Amino acid sequence: MDDIVKAALKKWPNVPDCYDWLALDARGDWYMRDDRIQAAGPFPQVKGSRITHDKLKEFIHRNYEHDADGAWFFQNGPQRVYVTLEAAPWVLGVQRVEDGRFVVTAHTGAEVGAVQAVLTDEHGHLYLATDLGLGIVRSPDMGVAADALEAGRWPEVEEVRFEALPARYGYRLHPQATTRVS
DSSP, X not given: OOHHHHHHHHHOTTOOOEEEEEEEOTTSOEEEOOHHHHHHOOTTTSOOEEOOOHHHHHHHHHTEEEOTTSOEEEEETTEEEEEEESSOSEEEEEEEOTTSXXXXXXXXXXXXXXXXXXXXXXXXXXXXXXXXXXXXXXXXGHHHHHHHHHTTOSXXXXXXXXXXXXXXXXXXXXXXXXXXXX
């Protein structure tokens, strides 16, 4: 977490939390969802405005965390902005490097560590359980992920229902105001 954010938390400790205004899709894109967009429908059916400003995305990435209930949020100064997730808390990119290894990184740029499990849901989405946590593999990286599986670099694929993933891996797709445990 940024030092400026820590200082803001100390200065204004009682700022109300924010819900439904920020979302993360399965490609790793962030979306702002104002009142008008929220009224138009739920995420991801109605996404909102994609955040394209690089410095803002970097700020969100540095201050992206979860609470004890598995609700993910962006600490925006003194305000905790809870994130609606389309699929998982992490969106993963997979790349093959020159020495034949496969490198997995999160949408935030964080290294994920070891791949502990590989899962696929009824929609054909691929998930990796890593040292960092559970993430969905970005669709453009599915070919490289398939190569890693065929090369035996990761565990065998396990089939799982999408609805079972949040409870199994301890996260919430759509945090609500009753979620926060201080």
